[in-house]
Amino acid sequence: MRWWSVANLVSNAGTWMQLTVQNLLVLQITGSAAATGLSLSVQAAPGLLVGVAGGAAVDRWPRKRTAAVSQALLGAVAFTTALLIAFDRLGLGVLMALAAVTGLIATVDGPACALLGNDLVRAEDVPSAIGVGSLVGNAGRLAGAGLAGLAVGVFGTAAAYAANGVSFLFVAAVIPFLRPVAADDPRPAPAATPDDTMTVREGLAYFARRPRLVALAGITGISAVLGRNYGLTLAVLVTGPLAGGAGDFGTVSTVLALGGIIGAVIGARLRKPSVRLVGALAAAGALLQAVAGLSPSIAVLLALVLPMAVVESVSDTAGTTVLQTAPPADMRGRVLGVWGSVRTVWGLAGPPALGLLMELAGARGALVAGGLAIAAAIGAGHLLRRRRAPEPVVTPVLAPHPALSTAA
Structure with missing residues (x-):
């Protein structure tokens, strides 16, 4: 390793x-x-x-x-x-x-x-x-x-x-x-079954039928489209409303990278991350993004950018862990293939969507509106999931009838 x-x-x-x-x-x-x-x-x-x-x-x-x-x-x-x-x-x-x-x-x-x-x-x-x-x-x-x-x-x-x-x-x-660790395992590897055709259709069907993976795609998707493109939004914010220059944006970019490194170190200590944790961290990062959009100075922006990058890096690490460990071993390549296709859609859709939003609301408005929209969407999804979750069925334990007890 x-x-x-x-x-x-x-x-x-x-x-x-x-x-x-x-x-x-x-x-x-x-x-x-x-x-x-x-x-x-x-x-x-x-x-x-x-x-x-x-x-x-x-x-x-x-x-x-x-x-x-x-x-x-x-x-x-x-x-x-x-x-x-x-x-x-x-x-x-x-x-x-x-x-x-x-x-x-x-x-x-x-x-x-x-x-x-x-x-x-x-x-x-x-x-x-x-x-x-x-x-x-x-x-x-x-x-x-x-x-x-x-x-x-x-x-x-x-x-x-x-x-x-x-x-x-x-x-x-x-x-x-x-x-690989499997090479040190004395147990023989399970043989592939004749029915295991490893088709593309199986990968798509598996992904679509797993609510956790679909929810993870939704959380990451809305975060990618309305946030995360800081090379665009923060560049416009620094050089526009905050009246900074290229050097100031370079400092912001360095702090973002530093926060990503710190977040990766923290994320490496996670043992069993969940989609719920990914959502909570993504929502927290989105709220920090909204607050960062209101920064009155570059110094305040730098103070907010660091925790924002840390939270989002931990969220990304947790989401990647779920994505690469939740599916069975023989499906992980196809699941990552589906993820790659979906992520490409986000990558192509994000910059134009943010560009249009900045045209309508400015850099501050795009950061604030985007951050609030991400947090609201994740919160709404969590509430919807709770409503759809089936209520636990409680089976009462009945005491035996006295007559039956006596007969016994």
Whole structure:
């Protein structure tokens, strides 16, 4: 697990190096902000269209081999992009094609790597493993953003893609040496039944019939659409009503990342998180968001952003734990595939919805209204669930009739 965490730290740093320069690269090639948004949509589209199929593949194929091959393929795409940039052969069409290929491979790579990490620890330690993964992700994001500027400034844009390719190959090289906990279990693994076809339809049906998973999707979805896009809402708030600059927003972003790291550490101590806990934390984070929208100064905003990020990070860690542990082992890849498709919808719908809300209500109004709407929706869902829950049936214990007692 330590080696896997180191590999993921390297991989996350490489990924954020590439993401940091990707938008600038598209702008350099096309000079169009619309093309930049289109490139992101093209990369996300496979997750929407074939995410469930990717999860089914993870359930069907050996997990270590699947993760190693997908990481190697992602590395090949990154190296190809770096070479095309270096030789000035990267046009918009080729860039879009490479983005689509990356998104397609990610539909398999995402659930495969997530579940492989869980396989390396005992069942009771899975929440801690997920928390460590979240911690590594936030640390890699901070490191990658800083290294991107250094690499591009010294070696050029192609260096960020090349570094990301190296990070993928490093992960692929580590995977063969990992030993899942099941490998140490002397008991034989249960044989697959002939009826276990591992189809996409089974994954969709399983997800739809589990109220906990549907509720988790609803909580995370409304939070993603009306909140969480702080790169958009807080940027407008800082540079607009609070009259700050890029440096001030950079400070806010750093505090958000720090809160995410603290939240991941706290979340790693959860043993049996529930959907109810996820909802309560998401509602608390939404209320903090609403209060943050009323901040009179950047100093007050920073004081609110830290606990807001901590609460939401713990909520995310708890939700991920439920998602990856509640389904049976042979369904987890497909469940994560369904989740990936649903999450893609949120990712595509969130920024336009918040942009429209900010056009109508301003940055403060969007943060306040969005936060209150999230908290109200989660509260209404909790009350509705309580009303629908069946009342417990109490069977009275009757005392024996005196005559029967005497006869006995």
